[in-house]
Amino acid sequence: MPRRVMGHAGAWAAPGEASAEMKWKALENAGVTMVDHPAKFGNVMKTILAQSGRDVKSVRRTVAITRTCKLTTFQQLSAANQRRGYYTRRPGLQHVQIRSGALAHLRRSLHLRPDQAAQLLSDHGILASSSPASPKDSRLLCVTIDRTARSPCIIASPTTEPSQIYRRSRHIPFDYRTGPTDQHVTQVLELLQMDAAPPTAKAATTKLIKQLWEIFRKKEAVSLEMHISVPASVDSLTITNLDFTFDDAAFRSSKRQADLHALRDTSLEDPVELSAEPDGIVYIKLDGEERTIGTLVNGAGLAMNTVDALATHGGYAANFLDTGGKATSETVKRSFELLLQDKRVKAIFVNIFGGLTLGDMIARGVLLAFKELDMPVPIVVRIRGTNEKEGQKIIAESGLKLFAYDDFEQAAEKVVELANGK
DSSP states (O other): OBTOOBGGGTBOBOTTOOOHHHHHHHHHHTTOOOOSSGGGHHHHHHHHHHHHTOOHHHHHHHHHHHHHHHHHHHHHHHHHHHHHHHHHOOTTOOOOOOSOGGGTTOOOEEEOOHHHHHHHHHTTTOOOOSSOOOTTTOEEEEEEEETTTTEEEEEEESOOOHHHHHHHOEEEEOOTTTOSOHHHHHHHHHHTTOTTSOHHHHHHHHHHHHHHHHHHHHHTEEEEEEEEEOOTTOSSOEEEEEEEEEETHHHHHHOTTHHHHTTOOGGGSOHHHHHHGGGTOEEEEOOOTTOOEEEEESSHHHHHHHHHHHHHTTOOBSEEEEOOTTOOHHHHHHHHHHHHTOTTOOEEEEEEEESSSOHHHHHHHHHHHHHHTTOOSOEEEEEEETTHHHHHHHHHTSOSSEEEESOHHHHHHHHHHHHTTO
């Protein structure tokens, strides 16, 4: 989701990046075999191997030998590290105190108000305008992270038209140690089609890029985005539409950037999202009236996958909700309370993969919520992993109107059907 850091996985969508559906279609068109859920990888890989004509038994033997070798090496290293730890551990070092257990896994975006972002720029000698420029004359400039290059980058586009940014924007990665060089700046000016701009406008853009990188590096930013333009009547630069995003992990983990995070304006945030924080739940409401499926998932990565995978089945998640890896029955009940505050929700999909989370505990939480909240919408539950059989049995024997599955595709198809009123 644009402008949001999604839970502890830290994923976000940079300006001009393709949506999950666009990436799916591009890979599919390129001949890649696609699966919509991690649970399907094994069987699909078996099918591909069987159809390839390769000796599957030989492949299995090779994998087994490799796995054994890796395990042996890992055990040796672990033993060596353990022995080393007896003698080299430094006494007296104290770990930085992290926020209480329930909140430790939370990870959110900090968005500065436009006036706060403008003040941050002003502190670095850059003046921004409060009046938005005409989209026809504006260009997109952003300093963020290029996840393919694994380095910071500048994103530049000669247009700010939403329908054109994906096609016309380009990433220019640079070395974190040196920052953007003059060569990088020249590339940016070319991409922004500012080759023929007045010297003062080009100099102002160069200064802007350098200062944006300074802010990005010092303040541990995720994305510093803005629109720039060169008005015909003025030969300098106009900076508008400031959109500054920071990852609050630095503050939550060790209280770094405390002055920056003190600027958080909770009055601009969704009150339901805020109410989830004390319970250690990451809840993010997704925009769009077509989003009618409430999702309840344990784990940020699985929660993102669930949102994307539902779309491939013709359904749209109303939210991202990560209960955390150690969800309890009470956490599950609280999650349902959050979901039911969204009047768009016509059905709820509980997708649990049990590791630290126990399947039977989740099932009891579902029953607790169902009985105490007078559940007004149908619920589809998929439980896999630790104690999955116990959890599925609890659901099946409850006598309540719950739909339990262990297969993701069947569960997804059912919740989409229910959300559509079928």
